[in-house]
Amino acid sequence: MVEIGSDRASLERLILQQELEKFLYREARLLDERRLEEWLDLLAEEIHYWMPMRRNVKFGDWDREFTSAETEINWFNEGKEILEGRIRQLNTGVHWPEEPVSRYEHIVTNVEIMDVTGDEIRVNSKFFCYQNRLQDEVNTWVGRREDLLRRDAETGFKVVKRKIILAQNVMLPKVVNTFF
Amino acid sequence: MVDIIRARGDYSIAEYIDSEKGTVSRELYVNPDIFEQEMEQIFQRCWLFLGHESQLPNPGDFIVSRMGTEEVIVVRDRNDNKIRAFLNSCRHRGMKVCRYDEGNALVFTCPFHAWTYDTTGSLVGAGFYNRPDASTDTLPRENWGLSEVAQFKNFYGSLWATWDPKAPSFEDYLGPFAESLRHCLQSSDGEDNGLEFFTPFQRHRLPTNWKVPGFTSVTDLTHTAMTHRSSQAAGLHQDRGQGKEKPTIPFPQEKYAIGDHSLGHGGMCTFYNQAGVPQYTNEWFEPGVDDYFRDATERKAQKYVDRVMAPHGWGGGHFAIFPAVMVDSWRLRWYHPHETGMTERWTLSGVDKNAPKEVKDAVRHYSERFNGPIGFFESDDMENWNYVYPASQGARARKLDYFFRNGIGHGKYDDRLPGVIVNGSYTEEAQRARFSRWLAFMEAKSWDDLYPINKSSARRIW
Ligand code: FES
Ligand SMILES: [Fe+2]
Numbered sequence: 001m002v003e004i005g006s007d008r009a010s011l012e013r014l015i016l017q018q019e020l021e022k023f024l025y026r027e028a029r030l031l032d033e034r035r036l037e038e039w040l041d042l043l044a045e046e047i048h049y050w051m052p053m054r055r056n057v058k059f060g061d062w063d064r065e066f067t068s069a070e071t072e073i074n075w076f077n078e079g080k081e082i083l084e085g086r087i088r089q090l091n092t093g094v095h096w097p098e099e100p101v102s103r104y105e106h107i108v109t110n111v112e113i114m115d116v117t118g119d120e121i122r123v124n125s126k127f128f129c130y131q132n133r134l135q136d137e138v139n140t141w142v143g144r145r146e147d148l149l150r151r152d153a154e155t156g157f158k159v160v161k162r163k164i165i166l167a168q169n170v171m172l173p174k175v176v177n178t179f180f
Numbered sequence: 181m182v183d184i185i186r187a188r189g190d191y192s193i194a195e196y197i198d199s200e201k202g203t204v205s206r207e208l209y210v211n212p213d214i215f216e217q218e219m220e221q222i223f224q225r226c227w228l229f230l231g232h233e234s235q236l237p238n239p240g241d242f243i244v245s246r247m248g249t250e251e252v253i254v255v256r257d258r259n260d261n262k263i264r265a266f267l268n269s270c271r272h273r274g275m276k277v278c279r280y281d282e283g284n285a286l287v288f289t290c291p292f293h294a295w296t297y298d299t300t301g302s303l304v305g306a307g308f309y310n311r312p313d314a315s316t317d318t319l320p321r322e323n324w325g326l327s328e329v330a331q332f333k334n335f336y337g338s339l340w341a342t343w344d345p346k347a348p349s350f351e352d353y354l355g356p357f358a359e360s361l362r363h364c365l366q367s368s369d370g371e372d373n374g375l376e377f378f379t380p381f382q383r384h385r386l387p388t389n390w391k392v393p394g395f396t397s398v399t400d401l402t403h404t405a406m407t408h409r410s411s412q413a414a415g416l417h418q419d420r421g422q423g424k425e426k427p428t429i430p431f432p433q434e435k436y437a438i439g440d441h442s443l444g445h446g447g448m449c450t451f452y453n454q455a456g457v458p459q460y461t462n463e464w465f466e467p468g469v470d471d472y473f474r475d476a477t478e479r480k481a482q483k484y485v486d487r488v489m490a491p492h493g494w495g496g497g498h499f500a501i502f503p504a505v506m507v508d509s510w511r512l513r514w515y516h517p518h519e520t521g522m523t524e525r526w527t528l529s530g531v532d533k534n535a536p537k538e539v540k541d542a543v544r545h546y547s548e549r550f551n552g553p554i555g556f557f558e559s560d561d562m563e564n565w566n567y568v569y570p571a572s573q574g575a576r577a578r579k580l581d582y583f584f585r586n587g588i589g590h591g592k593y594d595d596r597l598p599g600v601i602v603n604g605s606y607t608e609e610a611q612r613a614r615f616s617r618w619l620a621f622m623e624a625k626s627w628d629d630l631y632p633i634n635k636s637s638a639r640r641i642w
Contacts, residue, residue, distance in 0.1 A: 053380060055281040064283065073378045073529065077548050085414040085421075089556055095410035097563040169281070170524065171384035174562040176554045 028106035139173035199642035202585030223248030266326035346627035370480035375530035390517035394504030399610035441640035444617025446610030447499025
């Protein structure tokens with residue numbers, strides 16, 4: 001039997017891992033339960049929410065692979081105000097690609113703590129998002145996320161930066177109306 | 181050439197358009213035989229949009245683009261700096277030579293048997309070419325280069341090509357729309373080729389026939405209120421819901437929908453009834469952006485002190501080049517057919533080359549959140565364009581017609597734009613013009629039968 005209590009640092013690490021997973025799972029649940037405003041509440045005011053496009057590039061030409069958030073066109077590349085606007089639109093009931101609303105299931109896994117600096121934690125995770133709409137419209141998005149989270153008294157953490165690395169080149173679904 | 185739809189027996193294509201009633205059979209959108217004929221009769225003959233020179237600034241730079249269902253490599257030559265376009269298909273056994281979206285190349289080497297092409301498309305080597313038992317040493321290399329487009333045009337920075345050597349010049353193909361396109365490629369201070377375009381292409385799939393968006397968008401004013409009902413709530417336009425400034429200085433102008441039935445182009449059009457340019461009104465949320473555009477507009481106004489601007493689209497654009505390029509002053513969007521019921525949509529957004537970074541950023545972020553599958557505005561369109569297709573292709577549904585009558589019979593020729601029908605903004609004039617041209621292409625044996633190569637073949641079916 002491992003005596004966890006004997007090593008305070010690893011115990012703290014274990015608790016942090018547990019807290020982070022709980023936070024990320026809750027985030028996914030809020031999206032799937034259409035509690036979008038509550039989801040917004042988990043994002044820091046200054047969040048950079050970024051999903052670059054991904055190019056097919058020659059081996060080794062990796063600096064060309066992801067589109068630049070600074071100079072190029074990205075799928076998502078925005079702050080909280082824009083995300084709020086998107087959610088206002090989703091909540092009108094007349095945003096046709098979500099009317100009738102989709103059934104989303106976000107599965108979050110591979111949660112890894114990359115770095116802890118004071119209140120800030122870099123954590124990576126993977127997602128699988130399944131969309132089922134109308135009778136037979138099915139779309140999936142698979143990818144990973146590189147997050148910067150900050151401890152927060154109210155919500156546990158806030159997402160300060162999120163880079164979403166989608167395993168896709170041409171966007172195959174006609175519309176993306178969920179978040180990752 | 182083929183004017184019989186095989187799957188339907190003995191109807192001619194013309195019978196699927198009823199110009200008296202103002203209807204088009206849904207069959208034209210859902211029938212795979214017609215789709216195949218379109219690829220031959222339209223996409224092999226028309227001038228198609230490839231991209232913009234700002235995407236490949238350096239010698240050896242290339243992008244992979246599309247013409248119809250096929251890929252083309254667009255490359256800037258290392259020696260003469262010229263841009264050329266080639267089918268992305270190896271001449272040996274047809275392997276896709278280039279599988280990258282873009283890059284910089286010394287040569288293109290096929291991954292199958294190493295046939296190698298330089299940046300002018302010439303075959304310069306092949307695997308084992310110097311072995312006596314590999315017959316490539318006797319290969320007449322000059323005949324085995326990559327298949328190059330028949331005509332290529334750099335029009336004020338925008339790149340276009342056609343596979344048909346008999347096609348008219350690009351300017352003749354555009355007719356009166358050449359000036360409008362030129363205008364859309366100007367910077368906001370009115371300098372030619374004044375835009376650069378943000379990389380890369382924004383590309384996404386749309387499960388519908390290419391004509392659904394291709395023959396509808398930018399000329400469909402009656403869809404906006406219903407389709408885009410939700411977008412106002414988002415408050416994500418340039419002004420982010422703070423409200424746009426209203427002009428205080430009146431500028432007499434007339435706005436119409438127009439359609440050029442003999443060339444197939446059409447869309448929104450503004451006639452300016454006095455010299456100068458309309459007053460700039462504030463519309464941007466981000467600080468400093470309006471100052472830049474107001475300044476640029478004043479510089480542009482200097483160029484038009486005693487000159488009336490050529491008629492062009494609303495807000496500088498919003499018209500379609502046949503078959504499926506939608507032109508605005510800040511973006512180009514176009515549709516690539518994949519199959520009868522699958523289309524790929526590409527967008528490029530532009531900005532003044534000389535604008536400061538904060539202006540470029542504001543325009544870029546607006547493009548990111550407005551356009552395409554994640555665009556708060558355009559995502560609305562995708563749902564309607566998509567479900568038109570499954571709801572039109574059933575055995576019963578396809579026997580019905582689509583209604584294209586809005587404003588039929590009310591259009592008039594106007595001296596200010598010779599050859600073009602001018603009609604009310606909410607009419608479907610531009611959509612009808614597309615079908616006049618569509619039918620002409622589907623029936624013509626070659627460009628010899630088509631306007632403007634054959635002047636007498638100008639066609640207006642309704
Ligand atoms: S197919 Fe390209 S070298 Fe054989
Ligand atoms: Fe629209």
